Amino acid sequence: MFQLSEETSADWWEVEALYDLCFAPGREALSSYRLRDGVPPVPGLSLVARDRDGILAGAIRYWPVRVGDSPALLLGPVAVHPTRQGEGLGALLIKDSLARARIAGWDRVMLVGDAPYYNRFGFWKLEGVEMPPPTNPDRVLGQDLSDGAWQGVKGRVTRWVG
Numbered sequence: 001m002f003q004l005s006e007e008t009s010a011d012w013w014e015v016e017a018l019y020d021l022c023f024a025p026g027r028e029a030l031s032s033y034r035l036r037d038g039v040p041p042v043p044g045l046s047l048v049a050r051d052r053d054g055i056l057a058g059a060i061r062y063w064p065v066r067v068g069d070s071p072a073l074l075l076g077p078v079a080v081h082p083t084r085q086g087e088g089l090g091a092l093l094i095k096d097s098l099a100r101a102r103i104a105g106w107d108r109v110m111l112v113g114d115a116p117y118y119n120r121f122g123f124w125k126l127e128g129v130e131m132p133p134p135t136n137p138d139r140v141l142g143q144d145l146s147d148g149a150w151q152g153v154k155g156r157v158t159r160w161v162g
Helices: 009-022 031-036 089-103 115-121
Strands: 003-006 047-050 056-067 070-080 108-112 140-144 155-159
Touching: 003 089, 009 047, 009 056, 009 070, 031 056, 031 070, 031 155, 047 089, 056 089, 056 108, 070 089, 089 115, 115 140
Parallel strands: 070 108
Antiparallel strands: 003 047, 047 056, 056 070, 056 155, 108 140
């Protein structure tokens, strides 16, 4: 029903329009966007979902960050067009992209989001991981992509440099 493919530069503005539609005005003022400034999304993990007519139905992006001295993926945003919500597309984007992240050799992933939604994908509240303010620490969630990857990883989340 949906075709998943890697996001390309040709998709960028269409994906941005989807994010504008799905999220509140001022979404780019969130602290997670400061971690993305000037850093390209991770190639191969940022995906678009199109229906059989080629219409954009959903998108997900990943960004490299550091937690203390450890590399991590920052998942988000993920969005599904309002007319396609409830069809399992968000879950498809999350599961497929997490599988790709494991294959690509990433060890850990994090996000800022609602635990009741993301727990079903294996995310849990991270302790000792500090997102830039103002971020509610109860919404900072993580998942091991390799066994024990978050064990002992603590500190501030900072922009990826090199």
